[in-house]
């Protein structure tokens with residue numbers, strides 16, 4: 213079951229990463245079948261065979277940043293803002 217879950221892909225997965233209103237998981241054979249039948253969402257999908265041939269397979273989801281990295285970035289923004297306010301005024 214876990215192996216099957218890993219081989220599923222989000223249909224559609226937009227090339228530009230924009231969210232979709234209706235998405236579901238499909239296995240590769242269903243994806244290929246839909247592409248053969250010219251499913252209307254395939255043209256802008258990162259799983260489209262032409263796009264995969266040129267760019268490789270998309271990752272299923274962006275890697276989440278570790279919490280420490282996010283907190284450090286927020287602290288740096290605060291420091292920059294404080295420095296700017298001090299300089300200006």
Ligand code: SF4
Pocket residue numbers: 221222223224225238242243244246247251253254255257258259260261
């Ligand atoms: S290529 Fe088409 S069928 Fe395959 S995941 Fe994308 S939209 Fe779905």
